Amino acid sequence: MTDASVTAARRPGEQALAALGLGAPAPDPSDASVHSFAGGGRWRTEIPSCEGPEALAVVLKESSRLDVPIHRISQGSGVWMLTDAEITEMVEATAARDIELCLFTGPRGTWDIGGSVRSDSRGAGLRARGHDAVAGCVEDALRATELGVRCLLVADEGVLWTLHRAREAGIIPADTTLKVSALIGPVNPASYAVYERLGADSVNVPSDLTLDHLTEIRRVSAAPMDMYIEAPDDLGGYVRMYEVAELIRRGAPLYLKFGLSKAPGIYPWGTHLRDVTLDTARERVRRGRLALDLLARHGADVDMAPLGSRLPGPLNRFPTGDATA
Numbered sequence: 001m002t003d004a005s006v007t008a009a010r011r012p013g014e015q016a017l018a019a020l021g022l023g024a025p026a027p028d029p030s031d032a033s034v035h036s037f038a039g040g041g042r043w044r045t046e047i048p049s050c051e052g053p054e055a056l057a058v059v060l061k062e063s064s065r066l067d068v069p070i071h072r073i074s075q076g077s078g079v080w081m082l083t084d085a086e087i088t089e090m091v092e093a094t095a096a097r098d099i100e101l102c103l104f105t106g107p108r109g110t111w112d113i114g115g116s117v118r119s120d121s122r123g124a125g126l127r128a129r130g131h132d133a134v135a136g137c138v139e140d141a142l143r144a145t146e147l148g149v150r151c152l153l154v155a156d157e158g159v160l161w162t163l164h165r166a167r168e169a170g171i172i173p174a175d176t177t178l179k180v181s182a183l184i185g186p187v188n189p190a191s192y193a194v195y196e197r198l199g200a201d202s203v204n205v206p207s208d209l210t211l212d213h214l215t216e217i218r219r220v221s222a223a224p225m226d227m228y229i230e231a232p233d234d235l236g237g238y239v240r241m242y243e244v245a246e247l248i249r250r251g252a253p254l255y256l257k258f259g260l261s262k263a264p265g266i267y268p269w270g271t272h273l274r275d276v277t278l279d280t281a282r283e284r285v286r287r288g289r290l291a292l293d294l295l296a297r298h299g300a301d302v303d304m305a306p307l308g309s310r311l312p313g314p315l316n317r318f319p320t321g322d323a324t325a
Helices: 003-007 014-019 053-066 084-096 130-146 157-168 189-198 211-218 241-251 271-297
Strands: 043-047 072-074 100-104 151-154 177-180 202-204 225-230 254-258
Touching (some): 100 177, 211 241, 225 241
Parallel strands (some): 072 100, 151 177, 177 202
16 A cells, blocks of 8 residues: 555545535555555445345446445345245356355344343443354354355354354355354454454444444554445434545455445345345445445545455454364
8 A cells, every 4th residue: 555545535524625625634654554455455245135046136237337446245134034945046147247245144032032232321232142142053054055155144153153264174165254243243353363363354333433443453454454435224323424535544454345224134134124225235236326425426436346356364363172162
């Protein structure tokens, strides 16, 4: 990364505000991330909440129509909500476009019979409660990878560590990537570094982290970061379109994740939610087009990672030699 790439982007309203005596100080090069993706580029794109083959087909059609490049497509309801035939269809459709497909693993605390998650404190949240819940996540991982899925979404530290150990042991393919859900995303550099060491290949941080928080994280970890540029309402509903260039500058390597606020929840998905699922899938791609247009207008649309790139590069890990760990 060159100093020119850090400072070249035009900030929103810059010239007009400067003419009015309201200009902002120049960006400080010291707060920029020095990291990039393996294989080059500082940002990738992701379309989330693509819940089945029909929604995937809508996303792929709309991305072609609007010329929205996609590096990753993710699903939120879970592997267990898809048939083998549906998973295979999604694997084949994304492989044909060289897009990474990421499916969510297993049971989660918000759906099981545990009552603490419905208390004011929200209890353990999304985490897998008990051995059987961890086993369900592992079962999902085994089934998905056997069907060709190479990216798994996790919402529990123990599941992450277990799947990383399984990857190291050859139980699941070595090129499987593990993605930490926004629903348990870390909010400080120390916890971000722990997720990296537990096996995370990308970490979805909450969308309310400040720009300074991103700089702090980048001083301790190069693990790819995911962030909703527009977050669903249950994750705050934040819309950070005008900050996209600065989010990249501070947070690279960064997945720009195009969610949708003011939209009904669709997890766990089923055909009873078909219309809203397809409509929101289509609109997420359009939101991506809006963000990319904004980057282009500000001269900040450079340094996108090559399409088809997916691996994170070398990362720091805890040793996995102790089988009882």
